[in-house]
Amino acid sequence: xxxxxxxxxxxxxxxxxxxxxxxxxxxxxxxxxxxxxxxxxxxxxxxxxxxxxxxxxxxxxxxxxxxxxxxxxxxxxxxxxxxxxxxxxxxxxxxxxxxxxxxxxxxxxxxxxxxxxxxxxxxxxxxxxxxxxxxxxxxxxxxxxxxxxxxxxxxxxxxxxxxxxxxxxxxxxxxxxxxxxxxxxxxxxxxxxxxxxxxxxxxxxxxxxxxxxxxxxxxxxxxxxxxxxxxxxxxxxxxxxxxxxxxxxxxxxxxxxxxxxxxxxxxxxxxxxxxxxxxxxxxxxxxxxxxxxxxxxxxxxxxxxxxxxxxxxxxxxxxxxxxxxxxxxxxxxxxxxxxxxxxxxxxxxxxxxxxxxxxxxxxxxxxxxxxxxxxxxxxxxxxxxxxxxxxxxxxxxxxxxxxxxxxxxxxxxxxxxxxxxxxxxxxxxxxxxxxxxxxxxxxxxxxxxxxxxxxxxxxxxxxxxxxxxxxxxxxxxxxxxxxxxxxxxxxxxxxxxxxxxxxxxxxxxxxxxxxxxxxxxxxxxxxxxxxxxxxxxxxxxxxxxxxxxxxxxxxxxxxxxxxxxxxxxxxxxxxxxxxxxxxxxxxxxxxxxxxxxxxxxxxxxxxxxxxxxxxxxxxxxxxxxxxxxxx
Numbered sequence: 197x198x199x200x201x202x203x204x205x206x207x208x209x210x211x212x213x214x215x216x217x218x219x220x221x222x223x224x225x226x227x228x229x230x231x232x233x234x235x236x237x238x239x240x241x242x243x244x245x246x247x248x249x250x251x252x253x254x255x256x257x258x259x260x261x262x263x264x265x266x267x268x269x270x271x272x273x274x275x276x277x278x279x280x281x282x283x284x285x286x287x288x289x290x291x292x293x294x295x296x297x298x299x300x301x302x303x304x305x306x307x308x309x310x311x312x313x314x315x316x317x318x319x320x321x322x323x324x325x326x327x328x329x330x331x332x333x334x335x336x337x338x339x340x341x342x343x344x345x346x347x348x349x350x351x352x353x354x355x356x357x358x359x360x361x362x363x364x365x366x367x368x369x370x371x372x373x374x375x376x377x378x379x380x381x382x383x384x385x386x387x388x389x390x391x392x393x394x395x396x397x398x399x400x401x402x403x404x405x406x407x408x409x410x411x412x413x414x415x416x417x418x419x420x421x422x423x424x425x426x427x428x429x430x431x432x433x434x435x436x437x438x439x440x441x442x443x444x445x446x447x448x449x450x451x452x453x454x455x456x457x458x459x460x461x462x463x464x465x466x467x468x469x470x471x472x473x474x475x476x477x478x479x480x481x482x483x484x485x486x487x488x489x490x491x492x493x494x495x496x497x498x499x500x501x502x503x504x505x506x507x508x509x510x511x512x513x514x515x516x517x518x519x520x521x522x523x524x525x526x527x528x529x530x531x532x533x534x535x536x537x538x539x540x541x542x543x544x545x546x547x548x549x550x551x552x553x554x555x556x557x558x559x560x561x562x563x564x565x566x567x568x569x570x571x572x573x574x575x576x577x578x579x580x581x582x583x584x585x586x587x588x589x590x591x592x593x594x595x596x597x598x599x600x601x602x603x604x605x606x607x608x609x610x611x612x613x614x615x616x617x618x619x620x621x622x623x624x625x626x627x628x629x630x631x632x633x634x635x636x637x638x639x640x641x642x643x644x645x646x647x648x649x650x651x652x653x654x655x656x657x658x659x660x661x662x663x664x665x666x667x668x669x670x671x672x673x674x675x676x677x678x679x680x681x682x683x684x685x686x687x688x689x690x691x692x693x694x695x696x697x698x699x700x701x702x703x704x705x706x707x708x709x710x711x712x713x714x715x716x717x718x719x720x721x722x723x724x725x726x727x728x729x730x731x732x733x734x735x736x737x738x739x740x741x742x743x744x745x746x747x748x749x750x751x752x753x754x755x756x757x758x759x760x761x762x763x764x765x766x767x768x769x770x771x772x773x774x775x776x777x778x779x780x781x782x783x784x785x786x787x788x789x790x791x792x793x794x795x796x797x798x799x800x801x802x803x804x805x806x807x808x809x810x811x812x813x814x815x816x817x818x819x820x821x822x823x824x825x826x827x
Contacts, residue, residue, distance in 0.1 A: 221518035222528035231399035235555040236276040250502035254493035259527030262489030281595030282454030302455035304494025311487030326602035333590025338560035348372025382554025406551035424545030457596035620649040654691035682713030712750035
């Protein structure tokens with residue numbers, strides 16, 4: 197009974213405090229969604245009515261199942277572009293819309309499966325360079341494609357740059373300047389309205405103005421194509437529909453490959469938007485649930501004759517900025533689009549196609565993020581290569597291949613970089629602090645004790661690199677090799693076998709292996725395989741919360757071991773004096789840990805109270821020390 201009371205209290209609180217904000221936000225989203233939905237349908241090459249369906253059904257479904265409070269589901273420009281590119285072989289067929297609906301269902305199914313299997317993490321391996329390259333190339337491709345309509349030229353069934361450019365140059369003598377004038381008016385008006393009054397539904401106003409102008413001046417008789425010229429709109433209606441098409445192998449293969457590309461792009465788009473807005477709003481988004489919600493929305497949309505939907509960056513940002521507080525706002529935007537559809541359905545046929553072209557071109561130009569491009573091009577060479585390859589593939593290859601190519605390149609570079617274990621040569625400077633240097637410094641200094649910092653995940657590829665590097669330096673006269681494994685994980689049996697091989701090689705060379713910074717997980721693996729016993733528990737130092745504490749303990753052990761060996765070979769140690777007191781130290785066999793054979797005055801070594809002090813194996817002078825005198 198108490199739970200029921202709490203539920204009613206929460207409902208009452210929502211209705212009075214949060215619902216008005218959701219209604220306001222959803223109205224703003226709906227006014228933007230209506231012109232965008234019709235414009236993006238023109239990219240796919242179907243009736244604008246199907247675009248409106250994509251802004252009605254999917255948002256309602258996603259609001260019930262999804263996770264993000266602010267992501268708005270519906271048609272997007274990138275999804276529309278890749279949908280049209282995937283379905284190029286079917287353009288011109290009478291049942292072409294059936295393939296569009298089938299693609300929405302298949303891509304939705306793939307997203308649901310990915311979400312249920314928690315495969316949302318795969319986007320971590322797709323670098324930002326892929327997304328930036330794709331969006332930049334897609335914006336150029338969209339503008340070129342829409343320029344054909346803007347100039348009043350015959351359409352071309354291709355999404356490849358060179359084909360579009362050839363078509364434009366071959367038909368320059370057929371430009372319809374009335375269509376061009378109306379299109380330029382739409383573009384310029386949109387640009388300034390969005391710049392001067394960003395709160396206004398600029399796209400909707402421009403579409404209304406151009407529609408009135410077309411009717412008043414009879415422009416439909418002077419080459420201006422209206423929506424009603426593309427087909428009979430009276431036969432269209434919102435109803436449940438199962439797509440029908442020939443079940444041939446080549447058709448199914450094309451749809452499955454295309455659905456995979458759409459699902460991958462939509463996943464990147466959805467989750468990137470959800471996480472970005474989640475960071476700003478403070479909401480922790482369940483990405484697997486969000487993926488399932490978007491997939492179910494796409495499936496439902498496909499059965500109600502909609503374009504494949506996705507999370508819309510533009511409308512999601514407006515939803516957040518207008519103060520939406522829950523997923524209800526997403527669903528309400530679909531309800532408001534449906535209400536508007538009932539009113540405007542009879543007037544949709546009078547909209548000039550070129551006015552939708554203006555909306556598409558402005559939206560496409562917004563895809564170019566100069567700041568993100570600068571960040572990508574100023575980054576690592578791998579990011580530049582992935583960006584350039586994806587960008588070029590978008591322009592000159594089938595669009596769905598560019599998604600796969602960019603993703604595969606991104607994963608390959610990730611595997612390459614993660615397989616390269618990072619090795620550093622640690623030395624103590626005069627201040628008693630560790631300094632990491634390159635590996636090539638070891639042969640130059642010929643130290644008796646070398647400290648190697650190992651960083652990375654030691655699966656099979658990285659383990660082989662570690663073995664090769666350590667076998668090389670063991671050819672140098674090193675008595676004790678300290679491996680700092682603070683930032684290392686043993687991920688495979690190959691890593692264990694590699695450490696065994698290193699231990700055996702060291703034993704044959706007379707080199708002692710000491711491990712420090714060893715995590716509990718690594719220690720457990722070493723004990724289970726017997727390698728800890730082989731190395732010796734006294735030569736393994738667990739990681740501590742104090743930075744480099746276990747490394748200093750390992751060096752102290754090395755210092756003690758080398759000194760004891762030197763004493764067995766030298767009857768009388770060389771006496772060095774510090775602050776008037778004797779300091780016995782065997783000069784010929786000093787532990788140098790990477791420091792050349794020279795005396796380092798204790799006055800030059802700082803005494804850091806935050807670092808654990810190693811235990812000395814020599815009588816202390818009147819001056820206490822934190823590190824051995826020759827480090």
